[in-house]
Amino acid sequence: xxxxxxxxxxYGVLSxxxxxxxxxxMTTSSGGSDAATAIVSTDGAVIERLDAIxxxxxxWRSATDLVExxxxxxxxxxxxxxxxxxxYGDADGDGTVGGASSIGLLPGLAGEPGLVVGGSDAACIASxxxxxxxxxxxxxxxxxxxxxxxWSPSNNTFPTLPSHPQRLVGWATLALATDDLSTALEYGGxxxxxxxITRRAMTSCEE
Numbered sequence: 001x002x003x004x005x006x007x008x009x010x011y012g013v014l015s016x017x018x019x020x021x022x023x024x025x026m027t028t029s030s031g032g033s034d035a036a037t038a039i040v041s042t043d044g045a046v047i048e049r050l051d052a053i054x055x056x057x058x059x060w061r062s063a064t065d066l067v068e069x070x071x072x073x074x075x076x077x078x079x080x081x082x083x084x085x086x087x088y089g090d091a092d093g094d095g096t097v098g099g100a101s102s103i104g105l106l107p108g109l110a111g112e113p114g115l116v117v118g119g120s121d122a123a124c125i126a127s128x129x130x131x132x133x134x135x136x137x138x139x140x141x142x143x144x145x146x147x148x149x150x151w152s153p154s155n156n157t158f159p160t161l162p163s164h165p166q167r168l169v170g171w172a173t174l175a176l177a178t179d180d181l182s183t184a185l186e187y188g189g190x191x192x193x194x195x196x197i198t199r200r201a202m203t204s205c206e207e
Contacts, residue, residue, distance in 0.1 A: 046115050049105055050199050053079045053168070056099060057195050060175065061188035067094070069184040070176055075099030076191060077172035080165045084108025086141050087169070091176050105165055106130070111137040116202075128201040131163030140166075148173050164194040164201070 053076055060072035074091040075098030081088050082104020090097050106114040116129055126132070134140055144166045147157040151174065158167045168191045175187040 046105075046202055049079060049101075049115055050195070050202060052099070053105070053195050054199070057168075057188060057191050060172075061185060061192060063181070063185065063188075066179065066181050066184060067092075069181060069188065071098050073172040073175040073184065073188070073191075076195075077169050077176075080105045080169050080172075082106070082108060082112075082114060084110065084112040085114075086145065087173060106163070107134045107137045107140075109138050109141055111135075122201075124201040127162060128164050129198055131161065131166065144170060158190075164197045168194040168198070 056072045056076040056079065060069055060076060063069035063072060070092040071094065077091070078088050078097065078099035079101060082101055085104045085106065085108050088097075088104075092098075103112075104114045105116060108114065111134065116125070131140075140163075144161060147161055148170050151157045151170070158170045161167050161170065171187045171191040171194070175184040175191075178184050178187070
């Protein structure tokens with residue numbers, strides 16, 4: 001099943017070739033807390049991270065038991081938030097940290113840089129991936145936590161979040177909290193939607 005997920009992932013990466021990842025902004029931060037420049041630390045690192053997230057989401061969606069679903073949801077969340085972000089670590093309690101990394105896709109709680117930081121000259125990166133300013137990173141993550149706390153099957157609060165990677169974190173957090181496999185798989189389907197939007201923004205965005 002994991003081999004199939006890898007094959008699907010490779011096809012998705014190849015089919016995204018209508019964009020030009022090489023033109024994604026690669027300037028470096030000037031150090032201000034509220035960035036106005038486009039910053040992607042390196043295209044290769046970002047694409048590698050998106051590949052890893054997609055692979056975990058595919059494993060999550062195809063899981064045959066809760067242990068597998070929880071492990072993949074944990075890894076997907078960790079790959080987005082990084083060690084400086086909220087909820088990073090061994091969320092499923094299996095003794096390992098899935099998706100372990102030294103940096104998140106998004107900034108950390110105290111504004112630590114992620115692979116994608118600051119603003120962006122590419123409008124879809126700024127709107128879909130970052131979802132606006134990260135000058136107050138703690139507030140951005142608190143907004144996500146508030147959406148998670150207020151979420152219910154009849155009140156989906158995640159569309160209020162402008163950042164699609166943050167929405168993925170929301171679905172992963174809900175999946176880790178459920179003891180029902182079908183529900184966890186459903187949440188994985190939502191996560192796949194947001195990982196797909198994130199990839200398109202990073203690889204096919206017209207600047």
